[in-house]
Amino acid sequence: MIETQPPTIQRPTSGAPAIVARDLAAGYGGEVVWTHADFSIAAGSFTAILGPNGGGKSTLIRMILGLLPPFEGELQVLGDKPHRGNALIGYIPQRSSFDPELSIRGRDFVNLGIDGHRWGVRLPGTDSAAAADAAIRAVGADSYADRPIGRLSGGEQQRLLLAQALVGNPRLLLMDEPLSQLDVRNQSLIVQLIGELKRARELTVLLIAHDVNPLLSHIDHVLYVAQGNVAMGKPEEIITSESLTRIYSTPVEVLKDSRGRVFVVGLEEEVSHPHG
Amino acid sequence: MDEHAIVATITNTSPQLSWNLLDDIAALFHYEFMVHAFEAGTIVAIVAGAIGYFVVLRGSAFAAHALSHIGFAGATGAVVLAVNPIFGLLAFTLGSGIAIGALGNRLRGRDVTIGIVLAWTLGLGVLFISLYTGYATEAYAILFGLILGISANDVLVTLVAGLVTVGALIAVYRPLLFASVDEELAGAKGVPVTALSIGFMAILAVAVTEAVQVVGVLLIFALIVTPAAIAVRFTSRPPAAIVGGILLALAFTWAGLAIAYYSPHPVSFFITSLAFFTYVLVRVAEPISQRLRRKSLIAPLG
Numbered sequence: 001m002i003e004t005q006p007p008t009i010q011r012p013t014s015g016a017p018a019i020v021a022r023d024l025a026a027g028y029g030g031e032v033v034w035t036h037a038d039f040s041i042a043a044g045s046f047t048a049i050l051g052p053n054g055g056g057k058s059t060l061i062r063m064i065l066g067l068l069p070p071f072e073g074e075l076q077v078l079g080d081k082p083h084r085g086n087a088l089i090g091y092i093p094q095r096s097s098f099d100p101e102l103s104i105r106g107r108d109f110v111n112l113g114i115d116g117h118r119w120g121v122r123l124p125g126t127d128s129a130a131a132a133d134a135a136i137r138a139v140g141a142d143s144y145a146d147r148p149i150g151r152l153s154g155g156e157q158q159r160l161l162l163a164q165a166l167v168g169n170p171r172l173l174l175m176d177e178p179l180s181q182l183d184v185r186n187q188s189l190i191v192q193l194i195g196e197l198k199r200a201r202e203l204t205v206l207l208i209a210h211d212v213n214p215l216l217s218h219i220d221h222v223l224y225v226a227q228g229n230v231a232m233g234k235p236e237e238i239i240t241s242e243s244l245t246r247i248y249s250t251p252v253e254v255l256k257d258s259r260g261r262v263f264v265v266g267l268e269e270e271v272s273h274p275h276g
Numbered sequence: 277m278d279e280h281a282i283v284a285t286i287t288n289t290s291p292q293l294s295w296n297l298l299d300d301i302a303a304l305f306h307y308e309f310m311v312h313a314f315e316a317g318t319i320v321a322i323v324a325g326a327i328g329y330f331v332v333l334r335g336s337a338f339a340a341h342a343l344s345h346i347g348f349a350g351a352t353g354a355v356v357l358a359v360n361p362i363f364g365l366l367a368f369t370l371g372s373g374i375a376i377g378a379l380g381n382r383l384r385g386r387d388v389t390i391g392i393v394l395a396w397t398l399g400l401g402v403l404f405i406s407l408y409t410g411y412a413t414e415a416y417a418i419l420f421g422l423i424l425g426i427s428a429n430d431v432l433v434t435l436v437a438g439l440v441t442v443g444a445l446i447a448v449y450r451p452l453l454f455a456s457v458d459e460e461l462a463g464a465k466g467v468p469v470t471a472l473s474i475g476f477m478a479i480l481a482v483a484v485t486e487a488v489q490v491v492g493v494l495l496i497f498a499l500i501v502t503p504a505a506i507a508v509r510f511t512s513r514p515p516a517a518i519v520g521g522i523l524l525a526l527a528f529t530w531a532g533l534a535i536a537y538y539s540p541h542p543v544s545f546f547i548t549s550l551a552f553f554t555y556v557l558v559r560v561a562e563p564i565s566q567r568l569r570r571k572s573l574i575a576p577l578g
Contacts (some may be wrong), residue, residue, distance in 0.1 A: 109457060120446065
């Protein structure tokens with residue numbers, strides 16, 4: 001039950017990549033999900049992970065978190081081998097939403113992001129309230145942080161999840177479909193917030209999304225995970241009919257509507273479609 | 277006084293209430309068996325109220341219920357073998373608790389698996405009762421509790437077990453809370469979620485075994501689940517909910533003992549009834565008070 005201060009975070013020197021994959025393969029048991037992934041994610045960049053369901057997007061996140069060993073190849077996370085409980089990573093798992101009956105305040109949930117992994121009870125005198133307060137303020141959740149988290153709206157829950165991920169001052173933020181349960185307005189608000197936090201805190205952000213459209217004006221790179229392959233590039237380069245057709249050697253069509261929204265057709269069903 | 281004589285005393289000639297409340301309260305502690313009942317009841321209420329919070333938070337109410345019923349087979353089996361039933365109870369609740377914990381919290385169909393094992397072990401319990409030709413009080417005590425038959429030695433055993441369970445709960449408090457709220461996230465943060473799930477069920481098994489003395493295996497819900505279920509309706513702060521659950525469990529146990537002393541009916545009936553009607557009252561009053569609060573929020577604006 002020994003309390004230690006969170007380590008002072010060394011900000012990444014620009015240029016040093018946050019994540020490097022060399023000939024990386026992912027799989028469970030004997031089954032390979034994808035192979036031959038070679039990519040490097042720059043520190044301080046915002047990357048969207050796209051691709052059809054079941055393609056292995058969450059598998060990549062689990063490998064970065066150290067929950068799943070690389071099947072083959074090499075993976076470097078913040079200059080280190082991936083390891084479980086990495087304090088430099090803030091994480092938002094995929095979820096539908098909290099159980100409405102879950103009777104715990106948003107603030108208590110954010111506190112778990114500070115010391116929830118430590119044994120025992122929080123000793124009196126340890127001052128984590130300030131850190132939790134700051135994280136809650138940073139995501140604009142002050143007005144409902146003291147209400148039971150199960151009773152909050154999807155957008156409010158997502159902000160508190162974000163506060164929980166930020167409270168330990170991470171360098172890398174991993175989010176598994178944080179937008180999937182939100183309406184269009186909340187999607188763009190949350191993406192806006194993530195973009196601001198990324199700049200203010202020099203975070204490297206990896207975000208799994210079903211629909212790239214709310215992200216288009218914020219992301220630096222796209223990591224496309226589909227059909228046993230992982231491809232990376234700038235969104236305008238990679239989300240084109242030619243490039244996706246070439247990468248997946250199957251006819252893929254990228255359509256654009258009058259508002260600049262993109263639709264990818266042919267990888268699965270309609271992989272990327274706007275909601276509403 | 278042996279326990280049969282106590283049962284006779286309680287059921288046949290209940291003490292009479294006087295008009296002096298202090299005298300009535302003092303009279304509660306006149307007999308040694310009542311002192312022991314209050315001591316054991318207090319320890320059990322603290323343990324049950326505390327662990328009940330996590331049972332409710334984890335949605336493990338059915339697992340807690342099942343543990344006690346599975347324990348019934350162990351207890352009756354021990355009676356057949358002429359061993360103290362508490363050891364049989366503990367062996368079966370611990371074994372099944374560890375197995376349920378290993379199944380994990382998120383596994384779909386977990387409750388079906390538990391139910392299937394539960395039904396079989398209850399059948400075993402029935403067999404053991406039929407094999408045991410002695411006095412039926414043993415089986416009755418296991419099913420419904422016999423807190424008025426608790427010896428000084430039982431109190432000591434309960435105290436030690438109580439300290440172990442509360443100590444274990446304190447030791448795993450934060451990661452258990454984390455894993456109960458979001459297992460996936462806790463796991464990624466380095467919390468050993470499976471080991472914790474098994475550990476929690478083992479602690480619960482010990483708590484259930486203790487609580488059986490007071491309310492018996494059939495009525496365990498009243499002390500472990502109901503107080504916590506009421507407490508979480510009043511507060512979403514975990515420490516406050518735990519303290520609230522403990523206070524409610526204490527109130528039900530103490531009041532149940534006191535009422536039973538002056539009545540011809542069993543303690544378990546009063547404890548479970550107090551728990552039940554408090555819960556009903558809270559559920560009925562909640563929407564009404566919410567409506568009132570909403571009105572009072574709107575009023576200053578209008």
